[in-house]
Amino acid sequence: SIEQLKSQIFEVKKDHYNILKASDVIRHIAEGIKFKKNSVAFTIDDAYVSFYENGWPLFRDNDIPATLFVSTDMTDFSIPGYMSWDQIRKYINEGGIIGQHTASHLSLPFNNLENIKEDILRSQKRFKEELGFVPDLFAFPFGEASEDVISIIKELDIKSAFGQHSGPISHKSNIYYMPRFSINENFGDMKRFIFSSSLKPLIIKNLNPSDMFISNSKLINFSFEVENKKLINELQCFGNLTGEWTSIDLIKNESKILFSEQTTYKEGRRRINCTSKFDGEWYWFGHQILIK
Secondary structure (H helix, E strand, C coil), X not given: CHHHHHHHHHHHCCCCCEEECHHHHHHHHHHCCCCCCCEEEEEEECCEHHHHHHHXXXXXXXXXXXXXXXXXXHHHCCCCCECCHHHHHHHHHCCCEEEECCCCCCCHHHCCHHHHHHHXXXXXXXXXXXXXXXXCCEECHHHCCCHHHHHHHHHCCCCCCECCCCCCCCCCCCCCCECCCCCCCCCCCHHHHHHHHHCEECXXXXXXXXXXXXXXXXXXXXXXXXXCHHHCCCCEEEECCCCCCEECCEEEECCEEEECCCXXXXXXXXEXXXXXXXXXXXXXXXXXXXXX
């Protein structure tokens, strides 16, 4: 809601926050620049008119950068509720930042490679025609990705991409599948906002399966390693793997974490969040998989 957004903007204007552009986040990772404590960047998906009329003025008037990911078909076909090209141009002229979000907002992993490429190229063509440039940043519709999809965006010279799984970003984040915390009416209360911005990344490695798109749930044997072994003792994981959010039974084998063999997986968009508290600070790792 607008009241929630006002309170969040009031909060981040306090001195202990480090406000970044989304492009700054990419630069920090690419150049190995350490993130300051309470670093935040704001991104918005889908270019709704409601953001342009109600949200953007709050960002603009408080000099807070915002990156808006635009699916060009919505604007081209004048879909009700979406911004026009004139509104997008005015938004940019007022300091707003634009990112790519495909043309048709399709579920990328469920489409063949040629369709994916055609859709993204069509959106890039429209950006060039209407704005004179192609935005550097990219966000996956629905946060859905796969190794094949990532190979295509690399081929199209897209240097980074954001998902929709929750978690803080670190210098070891996958620059083609970066997490973002959803801050909306359901998950936008001030307590959660402050908590999310204070989190430290729970850095993992050797994630299995590495692909975010899984065609056969029976083959899933989910596991990963925790880089900081001090975080293993208090490590807990939760997920909506069956459609409902529950805790996940873990097998802890030194630094390697495995999900219990009794873990079941249901088709659809599934999320996993793992947390650990150490020395008074919370650490978080989030991941999203799409099961066919």
